[in-house]
Every structure is written in structure tokens, then in C-alpha cells.
Amino acid sequence: MSHFPFYRTLGFIVSIISxxxxxxxxVYFYTKDDSSNQIVSQLPLPEKIExxxxxxxxxxxxxxxxxxxxxxSKVKVDKDTxxxxxxxxxxxxxxxxxxxxxxxxxxxxxxxxxxxSHADAPIISSVVYKLIENKxxxxxxxxxxxxxxxxxxxxxxxxxxxxxxxxxNLALLxxxxxxxxxxxxSGKTIFAYHQDSWTQLGYLQTEGxxxxxxxxxxxxxxxxxxxxxxxxxxxxxxxxxxxxYPDVIVNRAGTMAGENGQIIPVKNSLYTxxxxxxxxxxxxxx
Numbered sequence: 001m002s003h004f005p006f007y008r009t010l011g012f013i014v015s016i017i018s019x020x021x022x023x024x025x026x027v028y029f030y031t032k033d034d035s036s037n038q039i040v041s042q043l044p045l046p047e048k049i050e051x052x053x054x055x056x057x058x059x060x061x062x063x064x065x066x067x068x069x070x071x072x073s074k075v076k077v078d079k080d081t082x083x084x085x086x087x088x089x090x091x092x093x094x095x096x097x098x099x100x101x102x103x104x105x106x107x108x109x110x111x112x113x114x115x116x117s118h119a120d121a122p123i124i125s126s127v128v129y130k131l132i133e134n135k136x137x138x139x140x141x142x143x144x145x146x147x148x149x150x151x152x153x154x155x156x157x158x159x160x161x162x163x164x165x166x167x168x169n170l171a172l173l174x175x176x177x178x179x180x181x182x183x184x185x186s187g188k189t190i191f192a193y194h195q196d197s198w199t200q201l202g203y204l205q206t207e208g209x210x211x212x213x214x215x216x217x218x219x220x221x222x223x224x225x226x227x228x229x230x231x232x233x234x235x236x237x238x239x240x241x242x243x244x245y246p247d248v249i250v251n252r253a254g255t256m257a258g259e260n261g262q263i264i265p266v267k268n269s270l271y272t273x274x275x276x277x278x279x280x281x282x283x284x285x286x
Contacts, residue, residue, distance in 0.1 A: 023220030030232065038046045043186065055136050057085040060101040060127035064141050082108045086124065087157040090144035093170040093193065097131040098139065100193070105144075115150020124148050126198050148174065149188060161188070163234060166244045169194040171206060176203065182212025188234065190263050202277035206232040206250055206267070210257070230254030230266040237270070247281075 024231030058070045061083065062130035065075050075083045086104040090097070104122040106114045123144050130139035148154050160172040186207040192199050207230065214227035232252035248271040258264035271278040 010165065031160070038204075053130070053136055054099050055101065055127075056131050057088070057101060057103075060103065060141075063127050063155055064103060064125060064143065074083070076112075077105060079110075080107055081105050082112055082114070083125070086122075086154050087160075089157075089160055089172070089229040091162060091170055091172075092165060092245050093194075094167040098128055098193070099136060100126055100128045101130075102126050102157075104149070106152055107267070114152050116150075118139060118150050120152045121147040121149045122152065122154050124154065128193070128196070128198075140198075144199055145198040148176075158180065160191075162191075163236075165192060165194075165246060165250075166240075166242075169244045173204070176208075179212070182214075184208065184212070192245075200277075201245075201273070202271075202276065202279065204234055204248060204250055204271055205280070206234065206252075209258065225257070225261055226263050228257055228263050228266075230256055232269070245272075245278075247272050 008164050008186050018112050018113045031268050035095040052143060061067065061070045061073070065077065065083070067075060073085055075081050076241045081107050085101050085104040088099070088101045090099045092098070103125045105125065107116055107120065109112055125143045126145055127141045128139045131137075155175070157174060160174050163171045163173055165171050169192060171192040173190060175186070177184065177186040177246075179185075184207075185205055187203055187205040189203050190201040192201050209229035210225065211229070213224060215224045216227050230252050231254055232250040235249050235251060237247035237249050250269045250271065252266045252268055254266050255263050256266045270281050272281040
């Protein structure tokens with residue numbers, strides 16, 4: 001009797017069992033993946049980040065002048081002086097997050113109307129808060145950190161330019177411009193915050209022109225000269241030796257008046273810190 005049919009039958013049975021196992025494993029893994037997807041989709045959403053309210057101008061005025069309450073965001077310091085908001089700005093000095101509120105003290109008359117001449121600049125004060133463990137904590141308060149403005153008022157500041165002088169030493173650069181006898185000069189006044197204290201560190205000239213006394217077509221006119229104009233951008237000098245007050249370069253482009261009134265290409269300017277303020281030391285090369 002031949003055994004061939006028996007082996008064929010046995011092979012057929014083994015094939016069916018193997019195929020059944022593959023189908024079962026495929027169904028198992030498909031079901032597991034589907035289940036995993038369902039689990040992921042049911043994970044809870046992250047909690048909402050808590051919004052921390054920043055201190056207000058009233059908080060700053062209360063802290064600066066030791067008042068129990070402030071109304072209308074103003075304080076009458078004395079019969080001739082009114083304190084109110086100048087501008088506020090948040091910043092990070094590389095170590096901590098801060099929120100600064102700047103206050104201007106203006107001269108007022110009996111009806112609280114502001115007055116002043118071209119030379120009268122408001123006294124600037126500041127209150128600074130530091131973010132510690134999700135709370136704004138009073139870090140410093142200073143009266144009279146400097147003068148800024150004219151005609152009894154300080155110019156509007158929406159957001160001051162920031163220059164990081166060093167870690168823990170941050171400067172706000174505030175626009176300032178003045179004209180006289182046909183010449184215009186523009187630049188930045190430096191207010192630096194270092195070791196919980198503001199210091200006014202001088203002025204960096206970035207722009208200039210003689211548009212009020214020039215005319216390129218008026219040859220031989222003793223009252224007019226050839227026109228010149230330059231503009232510049234502020235940056236730190238590459239070699240600062242790790243100083244908290246590194247040298248500053250104003251990279252300028254344009255022209256200026258040289259010797260004998262000749263118009264020459266403008267040079268970059270180097271500003272160095274003398275221990276109290278930044279002064280223009282020499283040209284910084286081209």
C-alpha cells in the first residue's frame with residue numbers, strides 16, 4: 001500500500017495550520033495598533049498656562065512715592081510737580097526677566113497744566129519688578145535716574161531698542177534728535193540696568209546732516225555749503241575683554257564735512273566707557 005497520499009494529506013494540514021497562525025497574528029497586531037491609537041487620542045490636553053498680570057502704573061507710583069492709594073495713574077509730588085507714566089517695557093538681561101515702569105516728573109501750574117521751555121526736560125524715575133517663581137517682585141525703585149526730553153515733556157516711546165552690554169547688564173537705547181542753525185543730529189541716549197540699578201550712560205550719535213544750510217547747486221554762496229548726510233547702526237566692538245561696559249561701535253555710511261568744508265566719506269565711530277558714561281574716543285575705522 002502506498003504512503004504518498006498520507007504525506008500529501010499531512011502537508012496540506014500543516015499548511016492550513018500555518019496560514020491560520022499568520023492570519024491570527026496579523027489580526028492581533030492590527031487590533032493592538034488600533035487600540036494604541038485610541039489610547040493616544042484619549043490622552044488629556046495640557047493644562048492652560050497661568051497668565052501672570054504685570055504690575056500697573058498705579059502699583060509703581062505707590063511703591064515709588066510710598067502712597068497707600070493712587071487715582072488716575074498720577075501723583076502730585078508737590079505743588080509744582082506731577083508724576084505720571086512715561087513708558088513701560090519688559091526685558092531679559094540674560095539672567096532674569098524684568099518689567100520696568102518709567103515715570104516722568106513734569107512741572108505744572110496751579111491747574112496742573114504742564115509747562116516748560118525748550119531746555120526743560122522732565123526728571124525720569126523708574127520702578128522695576130523681577131519675575132520670581134511666577135510672581136512679579138519689586139526689584140528696585142529709583143527717583144531721578146536722569147533727564148530726558150524738552151518743552152517740559154518726554155517723547156513717546158513705544159518700545160526702546162535693547163543692547164546687551166554684558167550678561168546681567170542691559171541697556172535701553174532711546175531716540176533723541178536736535179536741530180540748530182541748519183544742522184540736525186540724531187542718536188540714542190543710553191539707560192543701562194546693572195545690579196538692580198539704572199544709570200544714564202551718555203549719547204551715541206548715529207545720524208547727522210546739514211540740510212538746513214546746504215545747496216549743492218549754489219556755488220560761491222558764502223551762506224550755503226555742499227550737502228552731506230550720514231546714518232549709522234550700533235553694535236558692540238568685537239574685542240571687549242569681558243568688560244561689563246565694552247566699547248561700542250557706530251557703523252556709519254554716508255558723507256560729512258572735512259577740513260576746509262570738503263565733503264568726505266564718513267568714518268565709523270568708537271565709543272568707550274570712562275567709568276561714568278560713553279564718550280566718542282576716535283574713529284573706529286571703515
